[in-house]
Amino acid sequence: MPVQDLKGQKVWQRRTGRESLFHWVLWxxxxxxxxxxxxxxxxxxxxxxxxxxxxxxxxxxxRATPPRWEYITQLGKPIWxxxxxATLGTxxxxxxxxxxxxxxxxxxxxxxxxxxPIALLIIVSTRSINSLIWAxxxxxxxxxxxxxxVVAIAIRSIGFCAKLLYEAIEEIDETQVEAITATGASxxxxxxxxxxxxxxxxxxxxxxxxxxxxxxxxTVLGLVGAGGIGLQLSSSxxxxxWPQVALILLVILAAVVISEWVSAKVRGAII
Amino acid sequence: MxxxxxxxxxxxxxxxxxxxxxxxVLLLVGFIAYLIAAFLTIEVNWSRVYAGLERxxxxxxxxxxPDFTSRSSDIWEGMLESIIMTVxxxxxxxxxxxxIALGAARxxxxxxxxxxxxAIIAISRALQEIIVAILLVAIFGFxxxxxxxxxxxxxxxxxxxxxxxDIESMDRVQAEAIKASGARWTxxxxxxxxxxxxxxxxxxxxxxxxxxxxxxAILGLVGAGGIGATLNTAFDRYEYDTAAAILLIIIxxxxxxxxxxxxxxxxxx
Numbered sequence: 367m368p369v370q371d372l373k374g375q376k377v378w379q380r381r382t383g384r385e386s387l388f389h390w391v392l393w394x395x396x397x398x399x400x401x402x403x404x405x406x407x408x409x410x411x412x413x414x415x416x417x418x419x420x421x422x423x424x425x426x427x428x429r430a431t432p433p434r435w436e437y438i439t440q441l442g443k444p445i446w447x448x449x450x451x452a453t454l455g456t457x458x459x460x461x462x463x464x465x466x467x468x469x470x471x472x473x474x475x476x477x478x479x480x481x482x483p484i485a486l487l488i489i490v491s492t493r494s495i496n497s498l499i500w501a502x503x504x505x506x507x508x509x510x511x512x513x514x515x516v517v518a519i520a521i522r523s524i525g526f527c528a529k530l531l532y533e534a535i536e537e538i539d540e541t542q543v544e545a546i547t548a549t550g551a552s553x554x555x556x557x558x559x560x561x562x563x564x565x566x567x568x569x570x571x572x573x574x575x576x577x578x579x580x581x582x583x584x585t586v587l588g589l590v591g592a593g594g595i596g597l598q599l600s601s602s603x604x605x606x607x608w609p610q611v612a613l614i615l616l617v618i619l620a621a622v623v624i625s626e627w628v629s630a631k632v633r634g635a636i637i
Numbered sequence: 638m639x640x641x642x643x644x645x646x647x648x649x650x651x652x653x654x655x656x657x658x659x660x661x662v663l664l665l666v667g668f669i670a671y672l673i674a675a676f677l678t679i680e681v682n683w684s685r686v687y688a689g690l691e692r693x694x695x696x697x698x699x700x701x702x703p704d705f706t707s708r709s710s711d712i713w714e715g716m717l718e719s720i721i722m723t724v725x726x727x728x729x730x731x732x733x734x735x736x737i738a739l740g741a742a743r744x745x746x747x748x749x750x751x752x753x754x755x756a757i758i759a760i761s762r763a764l765q766e767i768i769v770a771i772l773l774v775a776i777f778g779f780x781x782x783x784x785x786x787x788x789x790x791x792x793x794x795x796x797x798x799x800x801x802x803d804i805e806s807m808d809r810v811q812a813e814a815i816k817a818s819g820a821r822w823t824x825x826x827x828x829x830x831x832x833x834x835x836x837x838x839x840x841x842x843x844x845x846x847x848x849x850x851x852x853x854a855i856l857g858l859v860g861a862g863g864i865g866a867t868l869n870t871a872f873d874r875y876e877y878d879t880a881a882a883i884l885l886i887i888i889x890x891x892x893x894x895x896x897x898x899x900x901x902x903x904x905x906x
Contacts, residue, residue, distance in 0.1 A: 403728075407725055411780050422776050426772075494888050495887060502872050503880070507690070509685040509689060511680065511681070512679045513679060516679070603771065
Protein backbone atom coordinates (compact mmCIF):
# COMPACT_ATOMS: atom_id res chain seq x y z
CA MET A 367 0.00 0.00 0.00
CA PRO A 368 1.43 3.36 -1.01
CA VAL A 369 2.04 5.44 2.10
CA GLN A 370 3.53 8.90 2.29
CA ASP A 371 5.54 10.04 5.30
CA LEU A 372 4.39 13.53 6.22
CA LYS A 373 6.40 14.95 9.18
CA GLY A 374 6.49 11.57 10.88
CA GLN A 375 2.81 10.95 10.27
CA LYS A 376 1.89 8.26 7.74
CA VAL A 377 -0.75 9.27 5.22
CA TRP A 378 -2.50 6.77 2.92
CA GLN A 379 -2.17 7.50 -0.77
CA ARG A 380 -4.17 6.00 -3.57
CA ARG A 381 -1.25 5.53 -5.94
CA THR A 382 2.52 5.30 -5.77
CA GLY A 383 4.57 8.17 -7.12
CA ARG A 384 5.35 6.38 -10.35
CA GLU A 385 1.70 5.48 -10.91
CA SER A 386 0.48 8.99 -10.35
CA LEU A 387 3.13 10.32 -12.73
CA PHE A 388 1.93 7.85 -15.36
CA HIS A 389 -1.67 8.93 -14.83
CA TRP A 390 -0.66 12.57 -15.02
CA VAL A 391 1.13 12.06 -18.36
CA LEU A 392 -1.88 10.13 -19.68
CA TRP A 393 -4.24 12.93 -18.73
CA UNK A 394 -1.91 15.55 -20.18
CA UNK A 395 -1.78 13.76 -23.56
CA UNK A 396 -5.54 13.31 -23.51
CA UNK A 397 -6.17 16.97 -22.82
CA UNK A 398 -3.64 18.02 -25.47
CA UNK A 399 -5.27 15.79 -28.10
CA UNK A 400 -8.69 17.08 -27.20
CA UNK A 401 -7.52 20.69 -27.32
CA UNK A 402 -6.05 20.12 -30.77
CA UNK A 403 -9.27 18.49 -31.99
CA UNK A 404 -11.40 21.26 -30.59
CA UNK A 405 -9.18 23.91 -32.15
CA UNK A 406 -9.52 22.20 -35.56
CA UNK A 407 -13.32 22.01 -35.25
CA UNK A 408 -13.45 25.59 -34.12
CA UNK A 409 -11.29 26.72 -37.04
CA UNK A 410 -13.67 25.25 -39.61
CA UNK A 411 -16.81 26.58 -37.95
CA UNK A 412 -18.54 29.79 -38.90
CA UNK A 413 -19.09 31.09 -35.39
CA UNK A 414 -21.55 33.73 -36.53
CA UNK A 415 -24.02 30.95 -37.41
CA UNK A 416 -23.47 29.35 -34.02
CA UNK A 417 -24.23 32.56 -32.12
CA UNK A 418 -27.26 32.93 -34.33
CA UNK A 419 -28.36 29.34 -33.64
CA UNK A 420 -30.97 29.96 -30.90
CA UNK A 421 -32.86 32.34 -33.18
CA UNK A 422 -32.71 29.87 -36.09
CA UNK A 423 -33.81 27.01 -33.85
CA UNK A 424 -36.83 28.93 -32.56
CA UNK A 425 -37.60 30.00 -36.13
CA UNK A 426 -37.58 26.37 -37.33
CA UNK A 427 -39.68 25.40 -34.33
CA UNK A 428 -42.37 27.98 -35.15
CA ARG A 429 -42.36 26.86 -38.79
CA ALA A 430 -42.58 23.18 -37.88
CA THR A 431 -45.43 23.41 -35.39
CA PRO A 432 -48.13 22.33 -35.64
CA PRO A 433 -47.27 19.25 -37.75
CA ARG A 434 -49.33 18.87 -40.93
CA TRP A 435 -51.54 15.99 -39.78
CA GLU A 436 -53.41 15.58 -43.14
CA TYR A 437 -50.12 14.48 -44.70
CA ILE A 438 -50.31 11.18 -42.85
CA THR A 439 -52.57 9.76 -45.58
CA GLN A 440 -49.61 9.86 -47.94
CA LEU A 441 -47.30 8.08 -45.51
CA GLY A 442 -49.00 4.66 -45.54
CA LYS A 443 -47.06 3.26 -48.50
CA PRO A 444 -43.67 4.62 -47.34
CA ILE A 445 -44.21 3.06 -43.91
CA TRP A 446 -45.06 -0.27 -45.50
CA UNK A 447 -41.93 0.01 -47.65
CA UNK A 448 -39.84 0.77 -44.59
CA UNK A 449 -41.23 -2.26 -42.79
CA UNK A 450 -40.51 -4.42 -45.83
CA UNK A 451 -36.96 -3.15 -46.16
CA ALA A 452 -36.24 -3.97 -42.53
CA THR A 453 -37.98 -7.35 -42.46
CA LEU A 454 -36.85 -8.73 -45.82
CA GLY A 455 -33.37 -7.34 -45.24
CA THR A 456 -33.19 -9.10 -41.87
CA UNK A 457 -34.42 -12.39 -43.33
CA UNK A 458 -31.92 -12.33 -46.20
CA UNK A 459 -29.08 -11.35 -43.89
CA UNK A 460 -29.90 -14.19 -41.49
CA UNK A 461 -29.87 -16.70 -44.34
CA UNK A 462 -26.43 -15.41 -45.35
CA UNK A 463 -25.14 -14.99 -41.79
CA UNK A 464 -25.71 -18.59 -40.65
CA UNK A 465 -23.11 -20.21 -42.93
CA UNK A 466 -20.67 -17.36 -42.27
CA UNK A 467 -21.11 -17.85 -38.52
CA UNK A 468 -20.49 -21.60 -38.77
CA UNK A 469 -17.38 -20.95 -40.85
CA UNK A 470 -16.15 -18.36 -38.37
CA UNK A 471 -16.74 -20.27 -35.13
CA UNK A 472 -13.58 -21.92 -33.88
CA UNK A 473 -15.28 -25.22 -33.07
CA UNK A 474 -17.21 -25.68 -36.33
CA UNK A 475 -14.98 -24.10 -38.98
CA UNK A 476 -13.68 -26.59 -41.56
CA UNK A 477 -10.28 -24.88 -41.62
CA UNK A 478 -9.05 -22.48 -38.96
CA UNK A 479 -6.18 -21.39 -41.17
CA UNK A 480 -7.89 -20.55 -44.47
CA UNK A 481 -11.68 -20.39 -44.11
CA UNK A 482 -11.93 -18.71 -40.72
CA PRO A 483 -9.98 -15.55 -41.64
CA ILE A 484 -12.14 -15.11 -44.75
CA ALA A 485 -15.32 -15.44 -42.70
CA LEU A 486 -13.96 -12.98 -40.13
CA LEU A 487 -13.05 -10.57 -42.93
CA ILE A 488 -16.61 -10.74 -44.27
CA ILE A 489 -17.92 -10.04 -40.78
CA VAL A 490 -15.64 -7.06 -40.16
CA SER A 491 -16.05 -5.47 -43.56
CA THR A 492 -19.84 -5.69 -43.68
CA ARG A 493 -20.10 -4.48 -40.09
CA SER A 494 -17.79 -1.52 -40.34
CA ILE A 495 -19.56 0.13 -43.29
CA ASN A 496 -22.81 1.88 -42.44
CA SER A 497 -26.04 0.87 -44.17
CA LEU A 498 -26.33 4.35 -45.70
CA ILE A 499 -23.01 3.84 -47.46
CA TRP A 500 -24.08 0.39 -48.66
CA ALA A 501 -27.28 2.01 -49.93
CA UNK A 502 -25.30 4.69 -51.79
CA UNK A 503 -23.20 2.02 -53.40
CA UNK A 504 -26.16 -0.19 -54.33
CA UNK A 505 -28.10 2.74 -55.74
CA UNK A 506 -25.20 3.43 -58.06
CA UNK A 507 -25.22 -0.23 -59.08
CA UNK A 508 -28.85 -1.37 -59.20
CA UNK A 509 -30.69 1.94 -59.29
CA UNK A 510 -32.74 3.73 -56.65
CA UNK A 511 -35.71 2.07 -55.01
CA UNK A 512 -36.83 -0.25 -52.26
CA UNK A 513 -34.79 -3.17 -53.61
CA UNK A 514 -31.52 -1.30 -53.09
CA UNK A 515 -32.63 -0.62 -49.50
CA VAL A 516 -33.39 -4.29 -48.87
CA VAL A 517 -30.01 -5.39 -50.19
CA ALA A 518 -28.20 -2.63 -48.27
CA ILE A 519 -29.84 -3.66 -44.99
CA ALA A 520 -29.17 -7.32 -45.75
CA ILE A 521 -25.45 -6.81 -46.40
CA ARG A 522 -24.96 -4.52 -43.44
CA SER A 523 -26.64 -6.97 -41.06
CA ILE A 524 -24.57 -10.01 -42.07
CA GLY A 525 -21.59 -8.97 -39.99
CA PHE A 526 -23.61 -8.12 -36.91
CA CYS A 527 -25.70 -11.31 -36.96
CA ALA A 528 -22.79 -13.57 -37.87
CA LYS A 529 -20.58 -12.10 -35.13
CA LEU A 530 -23.14 -12.62 -32.37
CA LEU A 531 -24.06 -16.03 -33.74
CA TYR A 532 -20.52 -17.34 -33.96
CA GLU A 533 -19.87 -16.20 -30.41
CA ALA A 534 -22.96 -18.19 -29.40
CA ILE A 535 -21.68 -21.22 -31.33
CA GLU A 536 -18.30 -21.00 -29.61
CA GLU A 537 -20.01 -21.02 -26.21
CA ILE A 538 -22.05 -24.21 -26.75
CA ASP A 539 -21.88 -27.16 -24.42
CA GLU A 540 -19.49 -29.65 -26.03
CA THR A 541 -20.84 -32.63 -24.08
CA GLN A 542 -24.14 -32.53 -25.99
CA VAL A 543 -22.27 -32.48 -29.28
CA GLU A 544 -20.20 -35.42 -28.11
CA ALA A 545 -23.32 -37.34 -27.13
CA ILE A 546 -24.77 -36.91 -30.61
CA THR A 547 -21.44 -37.86 -32.18
CA ALA A 548 -21.32 -40.99 -30.01
CA THR A 549 -24.57 -42.22 -31.58
CA GLY A 550 -22.77 -42.40 -34.90
CA ALA A 551 -24.30 -39.26 -36.39
CA SER A 552 -22.83 -37.74 -39.50
CA UNK A 553 -21.31 -34.25 -39.55
CA UNK A 554 -24.58 -32.67 -40.67
CA UNK A 555 -26.63 -34.62 -38.16
CA UNK A 556 -24.31 -33.45 -35.38
CA UNK A 557 -24.94 -29.91 -36.51
CA UNK A 558 -28.71 -30.32 -36.74
CA UNK A 559 -29.21 -32.16 -33.42
CA UNK A 560 -26.17 -31.21 -31.35
CA UNK A 561 -25.42 -27.59 -32.20
CA UNK A 562 -28.55 -26.00 -33.69
CA UNK A 563 -30.87 -26.65 -30.71
CA UNK A 564 -28.32 -25.01 -28.42
CA UNK A 565 -28.00 -21.82 -30.45
CA UNK A 566 -31.65 -21.51 -31.48
CA UNK A 567 -32.65 -19.19 -28.59
CA UNK A 568 -29.63 -16.98 -29.29
CA UNK A 569 -30.48 -17.02 -32.98
CA UNK A 570 -34.07 -15.91 -32.38
CA UNK A 571 -32.89 -13.19 -30.00
CA UNK A 572 -30.34 -11.92 -32.52
CA UNK A 573 -32.94 -11.93 -35.31
CA UNK A 574 -35.41 -9.82 -33.36
CA UNK A 575 -32.70 -7.52 -32.03
CA UNK A 576 -31.35 -6.89 -35.51
CA UNK A 577 -34.86 -6.40 -36.89
CA UNK A 578 -35.37 -3.64 -34.34
CA UNK A 579 -32.11 -1.95 -35.37
CA UNK A 580 -33.00 -2.38 -39.04
CA UNK A 581 -36.33 -0.60 -38.59
CA UNK A 582 -34.34 2.35 -37.26
CA UNK A 583 -31.87 2.26 -40.10
CA UNK A 584 -34.43 1.76 -42.85
CA THR A 585 -36.33 4.89 -41.82
CA VAL A 586 -33.38 7.00 -42.96
CA LEU A 587 -32.25 4.98 -45.99
CA GLY A 588 -34.56 7.07 -48.18
CA LEU A 589 -32.33 10.09 -47.61
CA VAL A 590 -29.99 8.68 -50.22
CA GLY A 591 -32.84 7.36 -52.40
CA ALA A 592 -33.26 3.78 -51.20
CA GLY A 593 -37.00 3.90 -50.56
CA GLY A 594 -39.06 4.04 -47.42
CA ILE A 595 -40.18 6.96 -45.33
CA GLY A 596 -36.79 8.64 -45.59
CA LEU A 597 -37.64 9.47 -49.21
CA GLN A 598 -40.58 11.56 -48.01
CA LEU A 599 -38.38 13.12 -45.36
CA SER A 600 -35.75 14.17 -47.84
CA SER A 601 -38.24 15.58 -50.35
CA SER A 602 -40.01 17.53 -47.56
CA UNK A 603 -36.65 18.85 -46.36
CA UNK A 604 -35.71 19.86 -49.88
CA UNK A 605 -38.82 22.03 -50.27
CA UNK A 606 -38.47 23.28 -46.66
CA UNK A 607 -41.94 21.95 -45.80
CA TRP A 608 -41.23 21.98 -42.06
CA PRO A 609 -44.74 20.95 -40.89
CA GLN A 610 -44.43 17.80 -43.01
CA VAL A 611 -40.91 17.19 -41.67
CA ALA A 612 -42.26 17.44 -38.14
CA LEU A 613 -44.97 14.90 -38.87
CA ILE A 614 -42.54 12.49 -40.53
CA LEU A 615 -40.14 12.76 -37.59
CA LEU A 616 -43.01 11.97 -35.22
CA VAL A 617 -43.96 8.93 -37.33
CA ILE A 618 -40.34 7.73 -37.37
CA LEU A 619 -40.11 8.19 -33.60
CA ALA A 620 -43.31 6.18 -33.14
CA ALA A 621 -42.02 3.43 -35.44
CA VAL A 622 -38.76 3.23 -33.51
CA VAL A 623 -40.50 3.09 -30.13
CA ILE A 624 -43.00 0.45 -31.32
CA SER A 625 -40.30 -1.74 -32.87
CA GLU A 626 -38.20 -1.50 -29.70
CA TRP A 627 -41.24 -2.48 -27.64
CA VAL A 628 -42.06 -5.44 -29.91
CA SER A 629 -38.46 -6.63 -29.88
CA ALA A 630 -38.23 -6.36 -26.08
CA LYS A 631 -41.49 -8.34 -25.72
CA VAL A 632 -40.43 -11.08 -28.12
CA ARG A 633 -36.98 -11.38 -26.59
CA GLY A 634 -38.56 -11.55 -23.15
CA ALA A 635 -40.79 -14.39 -24.36
CA ILE A 636 -37.89 -16.33 -25.90
CA ILE A 637 -35.27 -16.05 -23.19
CA MET B 638 -42.42 -40.79 -19.97
CA UNK B 639 -45.71 -42.40 -19.04
CA UNK B 640 -46.46 -43.47 -22.60
CA UNK B 641 -43.13 -45.23 -22.99
CA UNK B 642 -44.79 -48.45 -24.14
CA UNK B 643 -46.62 -46.63 -26.90
CA UNK B 644 -43.36 -45.10 -28.06
CA UNK B 645 -41.34 -48.28 -28.31
CA UNK B 646 -40.70 -49.25 -31.87
CA UNK B 647 -41.62 -45.87 -33.30
CA UNK B 648 -38.87 -43.65 -34.66
CA UNK B 649 -38.10 -40.53 -32.64
CA UNK B 650 -39.33 -37.24 -34.06
CA UNK B 651 -37.93 -33.86 -33.30
CA UNK B 652 -40.32 -31.88 -31.08
CA UNK B 653 -41.65 -28.79 -32.88
CA UNK B 654 -40.39 -25.33 -31.92
CA UNK B 655 -43.86 -23.99 -31.08
CA UNK B 656 -45.81 -26.44 -29.00
CA UNK B 657 -49.38 -25.36 -29.77
CA UNK B 658 -50.41 -26.64 -33.19
CA UNK B 659 -52.85 -23.84 -34.17
CA UNK B 660 -50.31 -21.18 -33.20
CA UNK B 661 -47.65 -22.91 -35.26
CA VAL B 662 -49.88 -23.03 -38.34
CA LEU B 663 -51.06 -19.47 -37.81
CA LEU B 664 -47.49 -18.16 -37.52
CA LEU B 665 -46.40 -20.01 -40.64
CA VAL B 666 -49.41 -18.91 -42.73
CA GLY B 667 -49.10 -15.33 -41.52
CA PHE B 668 -45.40 -15.29 -42.31
CA ILE B 669 -45.91 -16.64 -45.84
CA ALA B 670 -48.80 -14.23 -46.46
CA TYR B 671 -46.60 -11.35 -45.34
CA LEU B 672 -43.74 -12.46 -47.58
CA ILE B 673 -46.07 -12.66 -50.61
CA ALA B 674 -47.54 -9.23 -49.83
CA ALA B 675 -44.08 -7.76 -49.38
CA PHE B 676 -42.73 -9.23 -52.61
CA LEU B 677 -45.74 -8.03 -54.57
CA THR B 678 -45.34 -4.42 -53.41
CA ILE B 679 -41.63 -4.17 -54.05
CA GLU B 680 -41.18 -2.93 -57.56
CA VAL B 681 -37.88 -4.22 -58.85
CA ASN B 682 -36.78 -2.98 -62.21
CA TRP B 683 -34.93 -6.13 -63.25
CA SER B 684 -33.61 -4.73 -66.51
CA ARG B 685 -32.09 -1.85 -64.53
CA VAL B 686 -30.61 -4.32 -62.06
CA TYR B 687 -29.18 -6.35 -64.90
CA ALA B 688 -27.72 -3.27 -66.54
CA GLY B 689 -26.15 -2.29 -63.23
CA LEU B 690 -24.44 -5.62 -62.66
CA GLU B 691 -21.64 -4.58 -64.96
CA ARG B 692 -21.07 -1.50 -62.83
CA UNK B 693 -21.20 -3.70 -59.74
CA UNK B 694 -18.51 -5.88 -61.23
CA UNK B 695 -16.43 -2.78 -61.89
CA UNK B 696 -16.81 -1.80 -58.27
CA UNK B 697 -15.76 -5.21 -57.01
CA UNK B 698 -12.73 -5.03 -59.28
CA UNK B 699 -12.00 -1.55 -57.93
CA UNK B 700 -11.52 -3.12 -54.51
CA UNK B 701 -8.67 -5.14 -55.94
CA UNK B 702 -7.15 -1.99 -57.37
CA PRO B 703 -8.09 0.94 -55.12
CA ASP B 704 -6.91 4.42 -56.04
CA PHE B 705 -5.41 6.11 -53.00
CA THR B 706 -3.40 8.71 -54.86
CA SER B 707 -5.43 10.81 -57.28
CA ARG B 708 -7.70 12.25 -54.59
CA SER B 709 -5.28 11.75 -51.74
CA SER B 710 -5.56 15.30 -50.36
CA ASP B 711 -9.38 15.11 -50.21
CA ILE B 712 -9.27 11.69 -48.60
CA TRP B 713 -6.65 12.82 -46.09
CA GLU B 714 -8.59 15.95 -45.12
CA GLY B 715 -11.87 14.08 -44.82
CA MET B 716 -10.33 11.30 -42.74
CA LEU B 717 -8.59 13.74 -40.44
CA GLU B 718 -11.85 15.62 -39.93
CA SER B 719 -13.69 12.37 -39.22
CA ILE B 720 -11.08 11.35 -36.65
CA ILE B 721 -11.09 14.77 -35.03
CA MET B 722 -14.87 14.75 -34.78
CA THR B 723 -14.80 11.22 -33.37
CA VAL B 724 -12.21 11.97 -30.69
CA UNK B 725 -13.71 15.30 -29.60
CA UNK B 726 -17.27 13.94 -29.57
CA UNK B 727 -16.23 10.84 -27.63
CA UNK B 728 -14.44 12.92 -24.97
CA UNK B 729 -17.31 15.37 -24.54
CA UNK B 730 -19.97 12.66 -24.81
CA UNK B 731 -18.28 10.47 -22.19
CA UNK B 732 -17.76 13.49 -19.93
CA UNK B 733 -21.46 14.33 -20.05
CA UNK B 734 -22.57 10.69 -19.82
CA UNK B 735 -20.88 10.01 -16.48
CA UNK B 736 -22.99 12.43 -14.38
CA ILE B 737 -26.11 11.41 -16.30
CA ALA B 738 -25.33 7.73 -15.69
CA LEU B 739 -24.94 8.46 -11.97
CA GLY B 740 -28.30 10.23 -12.07
CA ALA B 741 -29.93 7.38 -13.95
CA ALA B 742 -28.81 4.72 -11.43
CA ARG B 743 -31.61 4.15 -8.94
CA UNK B 744 -29.25 3.19 -6.09
CA UNK B 745 -27.32 6.47 -6.32
CA UNK B 746 -29.82 9.13 -7.33
CA UNK B 747 -33.14 10.23 -5.79
CA UNK B 748 -36.32 9.63 -7.80
CA UNK B 749 -36.76 13.07 -9.49
CA UNK B 750 -33.15 13.10 -10.73
CA UNK B 751 -33.53 9.50 -11.85
CA UNK B 752 -36.60 10.29 -13.95
CA UNK B 753 -34.99 13.34 -15.59
CA UNK B 754 -31.83 11.42 -16.49
CA UNK B 755 -33.79 8.44 -17.83
CA ALA B 756 -35.83 10.83 -19.99
CA ILE B 757 -32.62 12.34 -21.43
CA ILE B 758 -31.34 8.84 -22.23
CA ALA B 759 -34.63 7.84 -23.87
CA ILE B 760 -34.67 10.93 -26.10
CA SER B 761 -31.05 10.46 -27.14
CA ARG B 762 -31.59 6.79 -27.98
CA ALA B 763 -34.80 7.29 -29.93
CA LEU B 764 -33.36 9.83 -32.39
CA GLN B 765 -31.01 8.46 -35.03
CA GLU B 766 -27.68 10.15 -35.62
CA ILE B 767 -28.45 11.14 -39.17
CA ILE B 768 -31.74 12.86 -38.29
CA VAL B 769 -30.10 14.74 -35.44
CA ALA B 770 -27.34 15.71 -37.87
CA ILE B 771 -29.86 17.08 -40.39
CA LEU B 772 -31.49 19.25 -37.73
CA LEU B 773 -28.16 20.42 -36.30
CA VAL B 774 -26.83 21.27 -39.75
CA ALA B 775 -29.98 23.33 -40.32
CA ILE B 776 -29.38 25.12 -37.02
CA PHE B 777 -25.58 25.45 -36.79
CA GLY B 778 -24.66 25.47 -40.46
CA PHE B 779 -22.42 23.09 -42.42
CA UNK B 780 -19.20 21.81 -40.94
CA UNK B 781 -17.73 19.49 -38.33
CA UNK B 782 -19.36 21.31 -35.40
CA UNK B 783 -22.76 19.84 -36.31
CA UNK B 784 -21.21 16.39 -36.62
CA UNK B 785 -19.37 16.79 -33.33
CA UNK B 786 -22.59 17.78 -31.53
CA UNK B 787 -24.51 14.92 -33.15
CA UNK B 788 -21.99 12.29 -32.08
CA UNK B 789 -21.77 13.72 -28.55
CA UNK B 790 -25.55 13.61 -28.26
CA UNK B 791 -25.70 10.02 -29.50
CA UNK B 792 -22.89 8.99 -27.14
CA UNK B 793 -24.87 10.21 -24.13
CA UNK B 794 -27.79 7.85 -24.73
CA UNK B 795 -25.62 4.81 -25.37
CA UNK B 796 -23.01 5.22 -22.65
CA UNK B 797 -25.26 6.54 -19.87
CA UNK B 798 -27.73 3.68 -20.24
CA UNK B 799 -25.14 0.92 -20.13
CA UNK B 800 -23.08 2.61 -17.41
CA UNK B 801 -26.19 3.21 -15.28
CA UNK B 802 -27.04 -0.48 -15.53
CA ASP B 803 -23.53 -1.34 -14.36
CA ILE B 804 -23.78 1.08 -11.43
CA GLU B 805 -27.13 -0.42 -10.45
CA SER B 806 -25.66 -3.91 -10.35
CA MET B 807 -22.54 -2.94 -8.34
CA ASP B 808 -21.56 -4.53 -5.05
CA ARG B 809 -23.28 -2.60 -2.25
CA VAL B 810 -20.91 -3.88 0.43
CA GLN B 811 -17.85 -2.02 -0.83
CA ALA B 812 -19.77 1.21 -1.28
CA GLU B 813 -21.22 0.92 2.21
CA ALA B 814 -17.78 0.31 3.73
CA ILE B 815 -16.61 3.63 2.28
CA LYS B 816 -19.71 5.35 3.60
CA ALA B 817 -19.15 3.85 7.06
CA SER B 818 -15.69 5.41 7.18
CA GLY B 819 -17.41 8.81 7.16
CA ALA B 820 -16.88 9.73 3.53
CA ARG B 821 -18.63 12.65 1.92
CA TRP B 822 -20.91 11.98 -1.08
CA THR B 823 -18.19 12.86 -3.60
CA UNK B 824 -15.68 10.67 -1.75
CA UNK B 825 -18.22 7.89 -1.67
CA UNK B 826 -18.63 8.07 -5.45
CA UNK B 827 -14.89 8.37 -6.00
CA UNK B 828 -13.74 5.52 -3.73
CA UNK B 829 -16.84 3.32 -3.40
CA UNK B 830 -18.51 3.39 -6.79
CA UNK B 831 -15.95 4.51 -9.36
CA UNK B 832 -13.40 1.69 -8.89
CA UNK B 833 -16.16 -0.88 -9.40
CA UNK B 834 -17.44 0.51 -12.68
CA UNK B 835 -14.13 1.72 -14.11
CA UNK B 836 -13.32 -1.41 -16.20
CA UNK B 837 -16.78 -1.34 -17.75
CA UNK B 838 -16.53 2.41 -18.36
CA UNK B 839 -13.23 2.02 -20.20
CA UNK B 840 -14.56 -0.88 -22.26
CA UNK B 841 -17.73 0.97 -23.20
CA UNK B 842 -15.80 4.13 -24.04
CA UNK B 843 -13.55 2.23 -26.43
CA UNK B 844 -16.57 0.58 -28.02
CA UNK B 845 -18.30 3.93 -28.39
CA UNK B 846 -15.18 5.45 -29.95
CA UNK B 847 -15.39 2.69 -32.54
CA UNK B 848 -19.11 3.34 -33.20
CA UNK B 849 -18.55 7.10 -33.38
CA UNK B 850 -15.89 6.65 -36.03
CA UNK B 851 -18.18 4.48 -38.11
CA UNK B 852 -21.02 6.98 -37.75
CA UNK B 853 -18.77 9.92 -38.56
CA ALA B 854 -18.26 8.37 -41.99
CA ILE B 855 -21.90 9.00 -42.92
CA LEU B 856 -22.48 12.39 -41.32
CA GLY B 857 -20.82 14.02 -44.31
CA LEU B 858 -23.75 12.90 -46.48
CA VAL B 859 -25.91 15.57 -44.88
CA GLY B 860 -23.15 18.17 -44.62
CA ALA B 861 -21.99 17.54 -41.07
CA GLY B 862 -18.30 17.16 -41.91
CA GLY B 863 -16.02 14.16 -42.20
CA ILE B 864 -15.15 11.65 -44.89
CA GLY B 865 -18.80 11.11 -45.94
CA ALA B 866 -18.83 14.11 -48.25
CA THR B 867 -15.76 12.85 -50.14
CA LEU B 868 -17.25 9.38 -50.36
CA ASN B 869 -20.55 10.71 -51.66
CA THR B 870 -18.77 12.75 -54.32
CA ALA B 871 -16.75 9.71 -55.36
CA PHE B 872 -19.95 7.67 -55.82
CA ASP B 873 -21.70 10.47 -57.69
CA ARG B 874 -18.81 10.71 -60.13
CA TYR B 875 -18.63 6.91 -60.50
CA GLU B 876 -15.02 7.00 -59.29
CA TYR B 877 -15.27 3.55 -57.78
CA ASP B 878 -11.54 3.13 -57.27
CA THR B 879 -11.45 6.20 -55.01
CA ALA B 880 -14.60 5.06 -53.20
CA ALA B 881 -13.04 1.63 -52.70
CA ALA B 882 -9.91 3.26 -51.28
CA ILE B 883 -11.99 5.25 -48.77
CA LEU B 884 -14.00 2.18 -47.75
CA LEU B 885 -10.81 0.18 -47.31
CA ILE B 886 -9.35 2.88 -45.07
CA ILE B 887 -12.55 2.90 -42.98
CA ILE B 888 -12.45 -0.90 -42.65
CA UNK B 889 -8.77 -0.88 -41.64
CA UNK B 890 -9.29 1.85 -39.03
CA UNK B 891 -12.33 0.07 -37.59
CA UNK B 892 -10.37 -3.19 -37.42
CA UNK B 893 -7.47 -1.42 -35.69
CA UNK B 894 -9.84 0.23 -33.20
CA UNK B 895 -11.52 -3.08 -32.50
CA UNK B 896 -8.18 -4.77 -31.91
CA UNK B 897 -7.03 -1.90 -29.67
CA UNK B 898 -10.23 -1.98 -27.66
CA UNK B 899 -9.86 -5.73 -27.27
CA UNK B 900 -6.34 -5.30 -25.90
CA UNK B 901 -7.35 -2.49 -23.55
CA UNK B 902 -10.41 -4.35 -22.30
CA UNK B 903 -8.36 -7.45 -21.65
CA UNK B 904 -5.90 -5.35 -19.64
CA UNK B 905 -8.39 -3.50 -17.43
CA UNK B 906 -10.54 -6.52 -16.63
